[in-house]
Amino acid sequence: MTFEWSLWLQYLFLGYFLALNSGYLLLTLVSMASLRRHMQLRVDEDASAYFGAEPPISLLVPAYNEEATIRTSILSMLQLQYPSFEVLVVNDGSSDGTLQVLIEHFDLVAYPQPIHRLLQHAEVRCIYRSRRYPNLRVVDKANGGKADALNAGINLARHGLFCAVDADSILQRDSLLRVVRPFLDDDRTIATGGTVRIANGSKVRGGFLEEAGVPRNWLARFQIVEYLRAFLLGRLGWSPLNAVLIISGAFGVFDRARVLAAGGYRHDTVGEDMELVVRLHRYHRERSLPYRITYVPDPICWTEAPEDALTLGRQRSRWQRGLSESLLLHAGWALGRKGGAPGWLAWPFMAMFEWIGPVIELAGYGFMLVGWLFGTVSLVALSAFLFLAIGMGILLSVNSLLLEGLSFRVYSRKRDVALLFVAAVLENFGYRQLNTFWRCRGLWQWASRRKPNWGVMKRSGQWGQE
Amino acid sequence: MWRAGDPVIKFALVTSLILVSASLLMMAQTFAYAQLRARTAARREDFDARWRPRLVAASLDDEPEPLPAPESELERTWLLLLWNRLQRHLRGSAHARLNQSLRALDLQRHVFHQLQRGTLAEQLSALECLRHLADPAYWKDVEPLVHDRSAAKSLAAAETLVALDAARALQLLLPLALHRHDWAHARLSILCQHAGKVATTPPLLEMLQGFSATSPAARQRVLSMVPCGEAAQLAEWARRALDEDSADLPERLAAMGTLAILRDPADQARITTALAHPDAGMRLAAAWALGQQARKDDMTVLLSLLRDRDWAVRQAAADVIAGLPWLDASALAALPHQVQDRYGSEALVRAISERSP
Numbered sequence: 001m002t003f004e005w006s007l008w009l010q011y012l013f014l015g016y017f018l019a020l021n022s023g024y025l026l027l028t029l030v031s032m033a034s035l036r037r038h039m040q041l042r043v044d045e046d047a048s049a050y051f052g053a054e055p056p057i058s059l060l061v062p063a064y065n066e067e068a069t070i071r072t073s074i075l076s077m078l079q080l081q082y083p084s085f086e087v088l089v090v091n092d093g094s095s096d097g098t099l100q101v102l103i104e105h106f107d108l109v110a111y112p113q114p115i116h117r118l119l120q121h122a123e124v125r126c127i128y129r130s131r132r133y134p135n136l137r138v139v140d141k142a143n144g145g146k147a148d149a150l151n152a153g154i155n156l157a158r159h160g161l162f163c164a165v166d167a168d169s170i171l172q173r174d175s176l177l178r179v180v181r182p183f184l185d186d187d188r189t190i191a192t193g194g195t196v197r198i199a200n201g202s203k204v205r206g207g208f209l210e211e212a213g214v215p216r217n218w219l220a221r222f223q224i225v226e227y228l229r230a231f232l233l234g235r236l237g238w239s240p241l242n243a244v245l246i247i248s249g250a251f252g253v254f255d256r257a258r259v260l261a262a263g264g265y266r267h268d269t270v271g272e273d274m275e276l277v278v279r280l281h282r283y284h285r286e287r288s289l290p291y292r293i294t295y296v297p298d299p300i301c302w303t304e305a306p307e308d309a310l311t312l313g314r315q316r317s318r319w320q321r322g323l324s325e326s327l328l329l330h331a332g333w334a335l336g337r338k339g340g341a342p343g344w345l346a347w348p349f350m351a352m353f354e355w356i357g358p359v360i361e362l363a364g365y366g367f368m369l370v371g372w373l374f375g376t377v378s379l380v381a382l383s384a385f386l387f388l389a390i391g392m393g394i395l396l397s398v399n400s401l402l403l404e405g406l407s408f409r410v411y412s413r414k415r416d417v418a419l420l421f422v423a424a425v426l427e428n429f430g431y432r433q434l435n436t437f438w439r440c441r442g443l444w445q446w447a448s449r450r451k452p453n454w455g456v457m458k459r460s461g462q463w464g465q466e
Numbered sequence: 467m468w469r470a471g472d473p474v475i476k477f478a479l480v481t482s483l484i485l486v487s488a489s490l491l492m493m494a495q496t497f498a499y500a501q502l503r504a505r506t507a508a509r510r511e512d513f514d515a516r517w518r519p520r521l522v523a524a525s526l527d528d529e530p531e532p533l534p535a536p537e538s539e540l541e542r543t544w545l546l547l548l549w550n551r552l553q554r555h556l557r558g559s560a561h562a563r564l565n566q567s568l569r570a571l572d573l574q575r576h577v578f579h580q581l582q583r584g585t586l587a588e589q590l591s592a593l594e595c596l597r598h599l600a601d602p603a604y605w606k607d608v609e610p611l612v613h614d615r616s617a618a619k620s621l622a623a624a625e626t627l628v629a630l631d632a633a634r635a636l637q638l639l640l641p642l643a644l645h646r647h648d649w650a651h652a653r654l655s656i657l658c659q660h661a662g663k664v665a666t667t668p669p670l671l672e673m674l675q676g677f678s679a680t681s682p683a684a685r686q687r688v689l690s691m692v693p694c695g696e697a698a699q700l701a702e703w704a705r706r707a708l709d710e711d712s713a714d715l716p717e718r719l720a721a722m723g724t725l726a727i728l729r730d731p732a733d734q735a736r737i738t739t740a741l742a743h744p745d746a747g748m749r750l751a752a753a754w755a756l757g758q759q760a761r762k763d764d765m766t767v768l769l770s771l772l773r774d775r776d777w778a779v780r781q782a783a784a785d786v787i788a789g790l791p792w793l794d795a796s797a798l799a800a801l802p803h804q805v806q807d808r809y810g811s812e813a814l815v816r817a818i819s820e821r822s823p
Contacts, residue, residue: 007472014478021485028492040587041618053656111819114812116777129820184652185617378472384479387486395489402493405500409507 006376013364014381017388020353024396027237034240035232035407038297054180055161056084057253060153062146063089063167067096071105073167076207078133082176086135089167090153093122093143107132119151119264127156146249147265147272154264157256164273166250170199170209170302178299179253188292190255191280193247194299195231197410198224200307209302214416217307221423222431224305229400232407235295243346244295245281245326249273251301258283258291269329271322278326281342282333297407313438320358320442327355358439364389365433390428397424506540513544521552524567525560533571542576543588546595553598565599574599581607590622597626605630612638617648624649624657632665640669640691644684651690658694667695674703677717689720697727704728708736719751726755734759741767746776753779757786769801772810780813788817795822 059077063070070089077087091099102108108128115124122144130136141152150164161183165171175194182189201215214221238244247254249272262283265272277293284291306312327334327350334343368385371377401420404410411417524530536542553564568574580592593611596604608630611623627635636658643654658666673680673688680688692700704721707713713721722740725733733755740752753771756764768790771783788798798818805811 007474011474011478014475014482018478018481018485021482025485025489032492032496040585041590042587053652053659055652112812112815114809114816184656185650186648187650187652378475380472380479381475384475384482387479387482391486392482392489395486395493399489399493399496402496402500406496406503409504 006371009367010371010377010381010385013360013368014384014388016357016360016364017385017392020357021388021392021396023349023353024233024392028233028396028399030240031233031236032403034236035297035403039407042298052083053184054083054177055183056086056159057082057176057180058153058157058159058162058256059085059087059176060150060157060162060164061087061089061167062092062149062153062164063094063098064092064143064146064149065094065096065098066167067094067098067101069168070098071101072207073169074102074106074136076170077165078136079173079208080171080176081173082180084159085176086137086158087133088153088156089136089138090149091138091140092145092149093141099138099140102138103128106130106136106138108138113137113156115152115155118155118260121148121152121155124152145267147267147269150272151264151267154256154259160256161253162256162259163251163253164249165301166303168304169196169250170204170207171251172209172300172302175251175299175301176253179251179296182292182294182296183253183255186292186294188290189294190258190284190291191247191252191277191293193235193244193252193295194301195297196227196248196250196301196303198227198305199302200224200305202302204302212410212416213413214411214419215307218423218426219309219312219431220305220307221419222427223312225397225401225420225424225427226435228404229397231295232297232400232403233396236297238346239295241341241345242292242294243281243341244293245278245342245346245350246274247277247293247295248301250303251299269322269325270318271326274322275326275329278330278334278342278347281340282330282338285338285340285343286333288338300410309434313434313441316435316438317442317445320439321446323350323355324443324446327351356443358436359443361389361436362433362440365436393428393432394425397427400424510544513541514548517545517548518552521549521564521567525552525556525564528563530563530567533567535571539576542573543580543591545571546573546577546580546591550591550594550598561598568595568599578607581611586616586619589619593619593622593626597629600629602630605634609638612642617646620646621649621653621657625660628657628661628665632661633668636661636665636669640666640673643691644673644680644687647683651687654687654691655694658691663694663696666691667699670695671699671703674700686716689716692720693723695724697724700724701728701730705733705736708740715745715748719747722748722751722755726751726758729759731759738767741771746774746779749774749776749779750782753782753786757782757789760786760790762792769805769810772805772814773807774810777809780810781817784810784813784817787814788821 061074061077066073074087074089089102091102108130110126111129113127113129122142124139124141126140128138128140130138137156139152139156141149153164154162161180163176163179179192179194182192197212198215198220199209200217200220201213202209203211203213214224235244235246252273258280259276262276262279264276266275266279269275280291280293283289306315327347330347333339334347336343339347364385368377368382372379372382398421401417401424405417411420520531520533524533536545549564549568553561556564577592577595580588581596584592589611593608596608605627608623608626612620612627614620614623624635624639627639639657643649670688670691674692677685677688701724704724707717707721708725718740722737725737737752737755740748741756743749743752749771756767760768768783768787772780772787774780774783787793787801793801802811802814802818805814
């Protein structure tokens with residue numbers, strides 16, 4: 001009987017990894033076709049083909065304790081190459097000098113802006129406008145979290161599109177021009193997202209990234225590979241099916257009216273970015289409204305990744321909580337009649353391989369390795385498992401690097417490319433398993449309803465106040 | 467306990483080996499392409515560095531040095547891409563000189579070759595090149611592509627036709643646009659902007675006259691192009707739409723937008739009537755229209771809009787009042803105290819504050 005159970009468990013874990021890797025392989029094929037099509041339509045690097053015709057955008061920048069970098073970040077955002085946009089910084093009750101820095105450096109004065117409370121949020125203390133930059137406003141409010149800050153921003157936004165950007169993110173000068181293209185090309189577009197890349201190790205000057213580089217820190221290197229895999233294989237694969245379930249909170253453009261109709265950001269989840277996107281799918285599918293949520297690989301938002309295991313672990317546990325909340329909140333819709341591609345394909349994929357996947361993965365490692373040591377698992381079975389768990393993992397990571405090299409070639413130096421290839425291999429020996437553990441911890445925290453701990457991210461301060 | 471012969475395990479191993487092999491193949495192919503692309507990109511950078519100064523000189527000089535012929539088909543393609551990129555930013559005589567340089571190199575043949583046999587990217591590049599050359603003789607080569615299934619290609623062809631002969635192009639394109647649901651409103655609007663109001667208005671008027679016979683989706687399309695037409699020529703249609711009961715709300719909104727541009731005092735009554743419309747969007751459009759031609763007599767009406775139940779209407783009224791040319795700073799400052807409605811007063815205070823330095 002024990003042997004039968006052991007055999008069935010082997011079947012389970014092998015079957016799971018077979019399904020996981022087959023799924024990612026399929027996604028990879030779709031991504032490659034999608035990327036090829038995208039590069040054909042791109043024709044040339046120049047993004048200014050329709051300069052002047054792009055719709056105005058409100059850049060919403062929630063900020064909490066960003067004293068060190070806020071001046072440079074906002075200055076760089078004000079220099080973005082885009083015909084018409086405003087920058088709306090929402091100071092979410094910072095306990096440091098974030099507001100003071102903004103007031104001093106941008107010549108802010110209080111002005112009596114009434115608030116149209118279409119979405120609820122914490123109390124707004126004061127609204128400022130800049131005498132030097134007419135398209136800059138700052139909202140000072142009581143602390144309520146990122147979702148709360150974004151909702152305040154949505155209420156006060158002047159334009160039909162808003163772009164949620166993290167205060168510590170770096171956009172490229174043409175990021176807005178590129179990310180808004182789907183809105184020009186397809187009337188049904190309600191949201192688009194670009195690519196988030198790791199800025200660690202890169203040269204940053206005046207709030208703009210001058211040259212991409214690979215950091216010395218191995219955790220950061222692994223994250224570069226991870227992000228490439230997530231964006232170039234994951235989101236690019238789902239986009240043609242209109243089944244993108246996440247637009248990164250660091251960089252996404254939304255139709256303000258549609259987000260208002262869907263109820264804005266939820267306050268009671270740590271994964272407010274994913275939850276909004278899933279809810280947008282649900283809202284439109286339930287009402288049979290034509291819509292598209294698109295991922296565009298060109299526009300880049302650079303962000304600083306944690307370089308210590310403690311902060312990274314907290315981040316990954318928090319993301320897993322966010323994923324769990326977002327998926328479960330909309331499970332009924334996803335598997336129902338109106339699910340469509342996002343509900344019937346993307347949702348189960350995410351649920352199987354990202355949500356409960358870490359538990360199966362961790363259990364699989366434990367069972368197969370311990371079983372082989374004790375003789376209950378055959379060498380053949382273990383070999384198949386390792387091929388699937390580690391071998392395929394390496395191949396998918398390497399493939400995402402190659403796709404990047406084929407298309408955008410952000411890392412031009414051979415040394416950097418070589419380092420990333422090494423990271424793509426080494427990632428699967430330890431880092432991936434650690435990640436799986438953190439995600440399991442996140443699942444446990446979600447299931448036990450523990451209060452999330454954001455912690456404090458140690459910043460390298462590379463793009464401080466230059 | 468080792469069961470080497472277990473069929474399921476064997477199957478799993480074989481399948482995993484197949485997956486690994488497939489991935490390795492994919493990887494090898496991608497690696498090969500990536501290497502090729504990296505080398506090609508380096509050559510292209512080199513090419514651009516050599517040719518950009520030559521093309522810039524050709525655009526500035528009335529009698530430039532003759533340009534050397536590109537050595538290969540690939541270099542001809544790169545030259546066209548570089549040429550297109552420069553032309554996007556040039557106007558007037560510099561633009562014309564660069565056109566001349568392309569003709570001197572006899573690259574039109576390459577352009578037509580790309581147009582007829584090239585990949586999608588090459589066709590789009592060729593269409594852009596023809597757009598810059600803007601020779602009406604190219605019409606017969608470009609027109610068939612407007613009917614292509616690909617939205618990207620058909621729109622690129624449409625833009626080229628507009629450059630070749632705007633009036634003739636819009637006669638063809640606007641009726642076609644009613645059925646091309648893959649042509650986004652924004653792109654259509656850009657086409658009309660590039661064509662200009664003179665070219666856009668006649669076909670637009672024809673479609674507005676046959677309006678009632680079209681489907682709701684087609685009507686929406688037509689109305690979205692109204693701002694691109696010449697307001698003076700659309701005036702008769704706009705006034706009729708506002709006077710007749712048969713016109714629906716979207717048509718009335720588009721008509722009110724036209725009256726706003728016209729600024730004709732003869733439309734005052736229509737605007738005032740619309741200010742009492744049950745739809746907030748209509749009242750908003752009317753508030754803006756009134757703001758374009760407001761006189762001192764209209765102050766009472768404008769102040770009453772500050773009490774409107776709709777947020778956007780109140781804000782628009784406040785912006786209009788704050789921008790009235792005959793109100794100086796002290797008169798403006800006194801106004802909020804005269805407004806009884808708290809929300810209206812707040813809106814006005816905001817609008818006035820935004821106008822001060």
